[in-house]
Amino acid sequence: MNDQIKVLVVDDSPAVRQVMTAVLSSDSRIEVIGAAANPYEAVALMREKAPDVITLDIEMPRMDGLTFLQKIMAQHPIPVIICSSHTTEGAEVTLKAFEYGAVDIITKPRTSTEKFLAESQILICDAVKAAAGVRPDRLATRSVTRRKLSADAVLAKGAPGRSFITEKVVVVGASTGGTEAIGVFLEALPAETPGIVIVQHMPEGFTGSFAQHLDSFCRLKVKEAVNNEAVIPGQVLIAPGNFHTLLKREGNRYLVEVRDGPLVSRHRPSVDVLFRSAARYAAANATGVILTGMGDDGAQGLKEMRDAGAATFAQDEASSVVFGMPKEAIRLGGVQHTLSLAQLPAAVLRACGVAIPSNLSAP
Numbered sequence: 203m204n205d206q207i208k209v210l211v212v213d214d215s216p217a218v219r220q221v222m223t224a225v226l227s228s229d230s231r232i233e234v235i236g237a238a239a240n241p242y243e244a245v246a247l248m249r250e251k252a253p254d255v256i257t258l259d260i261e262m263p264r265m266d267g268l269t270f271l272q273k274i275m276a277q278h279p280i281p282v283i284i285c286s287s288h289t290t291e292g293a294e295v296t297l298k299a300f301e302y303g304a305v306d307i308i309t310k311p312r313t314s315t316e317k318f319l320a321e322s323q324i325l326i327c328d329a330v331k332a333a334a335g336v337r338p339d340r341l342a343t344r345s346v347t348r349r350k351l352s353a354d355a356v357l358a359k360g361a362p363g364r365s366f367i368t369e370k371v372v373v374v375g376a377s378t379g380g381t382e383a384i385g386v387f388l389e390a391l392p393a394e395t396p397g398i399v400i401v402q403h404m405p406e407g408f409t410g411s412f413a414q415h416l417d418s419f420c421r422l423k424v425k426e427a428v429n430n431e432a433v434i435p436g437q438v439l440i441a442p443g444n445f446h447t448l449l450k451r452e453g454n455r456y457l458v459e460v461r462d463g464p465l466v467s468r469h470r471p472s473v474d475v476l477f478r479s480a481a482r483y484a485a486a487n488a489t490g491v492i493l494t495g496m497g498d499d500g501a502q503g504l505k506e507m508r509d510a511g512a513a514t515f516a517q518d519e520a521s522s523v524v525f526g527m528p529k530e531a532i533r534l535g536g537v538q539h540t541l542s543l544a545q546l547p548a549a550v551l552r553a554c555g556v557a558i559p560s561n562l563s564a565p
């Protein structure tokens with residue numbers, strides 16, 4: 203097939219190369235053109251056939267993955283997905299890869315159980331297809347060959363409950379390109395911003411380091427969410443990788459619930475789950491923002507938020523790395539305002555009734 207996505211796997215482990223090749227080859231849209239044990243073998247293979255996407259291990263002999271990534275981006279940029287073990291130390295190194303041009307992070311396939319392998323297949327193949335879309339001729343479509351669960355699998359749909367809380371809350375969803383977009387969005391916000399809960403599609407073990415990275419330069423306090431933690435003004439909670447994060451109400455305050463569950467819209471955490479919970483428990487007190495990403499996770503949830511009276515925003519195509527999630531949310535009618543990434547902070551503050559700093563771009 204001429205329209206297949208050509209992928210080069212680079213990993214020093216023969217077992218990982220074998221499993222990654224099998225996982226990727228299971229998708230009819232993906233062709234594995236080679237599997238290299240180190241960057242030198244990868245370069246030789248690339249001379250024979252140019253890949254559309256590279257999956258790259260970090261720790262390898264002779265040349266580490268970060269060094270190879272820098273060389274790729276300097277000489278011939280190709281979308282690169284970092285394939286890493288989910289350890290805290292590894293997470294800190296891997297997040298550095300975003301600064302060097304990596305477009306996504308995935309964990310190495312889990313083969314311990316059939317369920318884990320099946321989920322790895324979905325997440326890895328979707329990541330590759332998203333990465334292939336990070337190009338001038340972005341691929342807007344993808345084939346879905348497996349049943350995709352809705353937010354019903356975690357939280358049943360219901361009418362918004364009556365709320366006596368006047369506190370505002372902001373919920374944000376993002377995927378491919380989201381790590382950079384979230385940083386730009388949060389860095390612009392003042393310390394007086396209402397509490398924020400974010401779902402960024404990212405594997406387990408990486409969200410804590412991601413939160414610490416954001417906290418290092420934002421006025422807001424940024425941390426990884428823990429179960430039953432309060433949502434408070436001036437603080438951002440990042441959904442932990444591999445766990446759904448929901449907004450809930452307890453008395454006169456909002457909390458987050460962090461729980462296990464099936465993949466929803468092919469993801470865990472799922473933006474649809476967070477947005478649905480915001481529609482139910484915060485309704486008109488909520489503001490929803492959907493940022494860059496492939497697929498449609500969050501589109502249905504944002505529509506439910508808008509129907510419940512929430513203010514809703516989407517990042518526009520020009521400033522998105524991949525205009526999949528915002529496009530689907532717009533198509534479903536869940537978006538009130540489509541704005542550039544630079545305009546979103548001021549618009550969200552205005553929706554929340556917060557004074558807009560003079561340095562922000564007016565929507």
